[in-house]
Amino acid sequence: MSKKIKLMQGNEACVEAALMAGMRFYAGYPITPSTELAELSALHLPYYGGKFIQMEDEIAGIAAAIGGSLAGLKSMTATSGPGFSLKQENIGYAAIAEIPLVIVNVQRGGPSTGLPTSPAQGDVMQAKWGTHGDHPVIALSPDSVTETFNLTIRAFNLAEKYRTPVILLTDEVVGHMREKIEIPAQEDIEIYDRVKPKENEEYVPFKTEEGEIVPRMANFGEGHRYHVTGLFHDESGFPSNSSENAEVMLDHLMNKIDNNLDDIIDYEEYMMDDAEFLIVSYGSTARTVRSAIKALRAEGIKAGMFRAITLWPSPEEKLAEISKKFDKILVAEMNLGQYVQEVQRIVKSNSEVYHIGRANGEVTTPSEIVNKVKEVL
Amino acid sequence: MSSNLINEYFRESKLPHIWCPGCSHGIVTRAIAKAIDELGLDKDKVTIVSGIGCSSRAPGYMDFNTLHTTHGRALAFATGVKLANPELDVIVITGDGDASAIGGNHLIHAARRNIDITTIVFNNNIYGMTGGQYSPTTPTGALGTTAPHGNIDKPFDIAQLAAAAGATYAARSTAYHTTQLIKYIKKGIQNKGFSLVEAASICPTYYGRKNKSGSPVKMMEHLKNNFVDVKIIDKLPEEKKAGKELMGEFKDITAPEYTAEYLKLIDRLKGAAK
Incomplete structure (x- = not known):
């Protein structure tokens, strides 16, 4: 496959990039101005052997995407303002349970139903503080169709590398405008896949190996029977009420981002x-x-x-x-x-x-x- | 085999469990392990998903792939797991509030899709974890900490709700009638589609004390005496039907299953232009 020149919307470029980044699972709920992301995922994913499902609501959309990721598929969900509000609790779940996931928010005017077809950048603080409690956040903001493509690839790579939800914070202008874009050849795109547990070694699901950034991630069904919870948990994955443990765990969640700012930050x-x-x-x-x-x-x-x-x-x-x-x-x-x-x-x-x-x-x-x-x- | 259930299917290091003395959740959890054992399922392929509440703590004790999610959302998470990897045997453990209040929308839509997930509802008619508030299955007139003057709501029949919404297998047993419960759970797991098995349960600590239901033994006796199989209810004289609740199988049909249909779609598009 060689590179190709296309005229594309930002939302189209996002799905194109997601597929090239390895997205094989999409769960979401229709909402303007992000609907193209759902429509194009529904159209293309089955050709790749991937799965699309339109869930019954926004909360179910992110919940199913987290489930898809745990079962081993790179997963994405997309939404806009009101839907982003509804997804907040499970964004926190993905953060504490360290589940790789890409959430696209094509921002529109708010608050509430607001201005559904008009642009806004009103969810910037919500992207950081929307879910309750302290937690790490990665949010990327593209200013063009080409950059939407590039940052979508990056969002998947960062999600896999840091085992964390990554928010692509685009907006109605970038999502809907059409620009010329050069889609690179698949082999020219750098792809990062989650690191799996070593074979023949006891798996401690939330223990970070020496010299590594995050715990290795086993997919459900591959022989490591482990527990995942939104409660504070220790390295074994099981709930712990201990404040000492909570501190260790929260330090890990924050440090995996804070200690790697050079790798993550872009301007x-x-x-x-x-x-x-x-x-x-x-x-x-x-x-x-x-x-x-x-x-x-x-x-x-x-x-x-x-x-x-x-x-x-x-x-x-x-x-x-x-x-x-x-x-x-x-x-x-x-x-x-x-x-x-x-x-x-x-x-x-x-x-x-x-x-x-x-x-x-x-x-x-x-x-x-x-x-x-x-x-x- | 049965005596080895604990060693084989439970994470012994995580026991004892958090449930109160007299709670029947242990009985229902054991019934699930027993059903899995009798079916000879591959432990590595079994995934148990739960929401939030007393019953939703059960998966933590069970030696499978276990996912303890957010309140009400177990079926939505489970739908993602099952669709992403249809080879997994996905079981959802949930309570009456988790399944039919905050998770009610996910329940009816999972049933409508007929996705191959077996849902076990531990129905103790109360929110236990938060201290005895009335739930969507608290009987009218019963007391709860948020129904101090008696509950004026009407309760859901969760098994019938699932059946009406499209579940292909729907049944109800009780924590007393474990033979039937294990049988229904087995049939639910074997059914290629959405199955719901409701386990009428007891909460002596909150429901029982608030409603002066008596000891846990007395509450178990109530399950024993009050539930009548749907197959024989019509044979009872009118005076014996009064106040009785139905158990048994409400639905057992075959219909296209969601993940199988999706795989057919992928097959159909194979070789077609992208």
Whole structure:
């Protein structure tokens, strides 16, 4: 198979990538603007010997996907705002039980049923804190069709490597717009598969081997009869009420991400070499920011953009370092102020942080960003 | 063989269990192990999935692939496991609240799909784990900690609900009638489709104390005396029918099974252009 050039929607590119990454199980529930993900998975998966099932509700969608992953298939579910809210409890389950899983959230206007066919970036904080309790999160935010493809592959690889749910936080703009995309040949795509237990050795299902990041994962039905629970458990997998054990386990969950930030974190610096003003953005809003930066530069204002591709964990170290060079930073996002709080936390007193964004279903225009920059300067 | 059930099918190091003295969940759990034993299932292929509640702690004691999930969602997780690997014998252990309140939607849809999962409902008519609140199977008039003035709700008949929703095998026995219970569980596992076996159970600690039902032995006697097989109920004189509850097999039919149909779909598309 060789590479091919196509015109595709973001949602189409996501399914194309998921299949190439090895997705063989999809369970979900229809919701705008993510429905193409379910429809295309239903269409294509049987040809690969994979399984698609439309469940009775959003909660069942993620629950079945977790079950599919435990039975050995790379699994995905997709949704949008209201469905993302409903899936939260089981996102926490996948986190504590260390089940690889990809959850796509094509963000739409909220709260509640909100603006079903309009874009938003209102689930940024929910992606981190939506499920109860402390837990690790990986959330990726693509700004184009090509990047949706690439980050979907990455989402599966990270899920398998770190045994954790990975959220692909796209939005209605990126999900539905069409762009040219070069689909690489299958052999040119790097695929990571979960590490299985060693043969002929006693399997301690939640024990991390020396030098490894996460416990090796046996698939149900392959001869290792073990227990999986959403309760705090010890290395054996069985529930434990001990606070000492809970601490050890939570440290493991957090550290597997925190100790590997270099491997996980991704960002883009756009026209930053000579930049005198910094705009921080992500996802589809970053596209507007690029246009704004070109317009600003035409007027002699040297603006640049730092684009977070990994929203969670946030690219904290890099942004903190960069912020030392800027007195003022503008955060552009499609909400009333979410990631701006993370930027403020990171840059501390290095820079004054401003915000531009709205949550009425309309994207911010380049000229609005240009005007905001001039106002702030 | 039966005397070895503990060694063969239970994780002895995880015992004793958390259930209260007099609770009948151990009896029902043993019936499941006995059914698996008599069918000679491959332990590596058996997967037991549960939700949250007293009964849902049973899989932790059982030496199979065991999955203790979130409240009400056992059947949704189990559907994923079974569809991803149809070679597994998937059994769901759930309680009356887990199966028919928070998990009611999953129950009727798993039944509708006729997916090959055997669901055992430990029905003790109460939320035990949280301390005796009324459940969807608490009888009208009974007391619970959230029905301090008597329950005004009407109870579900879970076995009949599953049968109506599309289960191809639906039966009810009790923690007293273990011979029938084991037989029904075996038939449920053997049925290629969705099976539900309800095990009427007792909760002396919460239901029993609140409703002054007497000792666990007395509550077991109630199961013995109050449940009548559906096959003979019509032969009883009217005065003996009053207040009786039905046990027995409510449905036992053959119908296309979901995962088998999906595999047929994959076969049908084989060789076709992508």
